Amino acid sequence: MDRKDFLKKGLGSLAIMPLFAACKETDVDPTDTSGSTGTDSGTGTSTGSCTTTASETEGPFPTKNPSSLVTNDITSDRAGTKLTVKITIQNKNNSCAALANAFVDIWHCDAAGNYSEYGGTGMQSTNYTNVHFLRGRQTTDSSGVVNFTTIYPGWYSGRAVHIHVHVYNSSGKSLLVTQIAFPEDVSKVVFAQGVYATHGQADTTNARDNVFGDGVTTEMSTVTGSPSAGYALTHTIVVNG
Helix, strand or coil: CCHHHHHHHHHHHHHHCCCCCCCCCCCCCCCCCCCCCCCCCCCCCEECCEECCCCCCCCCCCCCCHHHCECCECCCCCCCCEEEEEEEEEEHHHCCEECCCCEEEEECCCCCCCCCCCCCCCCCCCCCCCCCCCEEEEECCCCCEEEEEEECCCCCCCCCCEEEEEEECCCCCEEEEEEEECCHHHHHHHCCCHHHCCCCCCCCCCCCCCCCCCCCCCCECEEEEECCCEEEEEEEEEECC
16 A cells, blocks of 8 residues: 555554554553544634644554654754754643643654655655654653754655644653644745755645645644755644643
8 A cells, every 4th residue: 555545545544554563661652542533633622712733643654662762853864954843732721831741752754755664665665664764752841842853844645744743741641643734835945945856846735635634723833944044843732631
């Protein structure tokens, strides 16, 4: 099965994917859904002005052992335009106050649209099963903030540009699986230069994306900067903590 087929068939495809090897006792299972189903939904739940960020699928390339990837700079050897990522986690159950000591995992594809930890199959032909680029974990500070250094994500057929995020509380309970969307005008500038130019412009807009197509109100990031200086992404995620 290739990625397009997976995206068309949705979460039902997960049933045929092999189970991951058991994690160590100290690991947090990236597929733990005790606090979030991880199903596709473009709209969050709202209480007053405090709106829970939409839940999305984490497949087909979730991080297999996130607790082993505690790092701020997740770039590894990947070439691309520098991107700093600042994510703020808020707790809807506490009037959207900052959620401290939460685990935040992020992962995304490289400039050519490939993910680490996977490959050599119809889903992704390039084999990157033994490397872990563009994946990392941080713990929120007292302001609910985590920061990462990475590259601007590339794209692959059938999906708009995105970053995956999985948020857990301090006890390791899954609170939310979601994705971060990107402004298309910024992506067009990035994909016209450097290592992105060979791959070209993304073939799927946010509106036509099967994950974001029902709206990106709670998932759209703010991205500022330039290809030469790099970009800065800021985004707030609201969970039911």
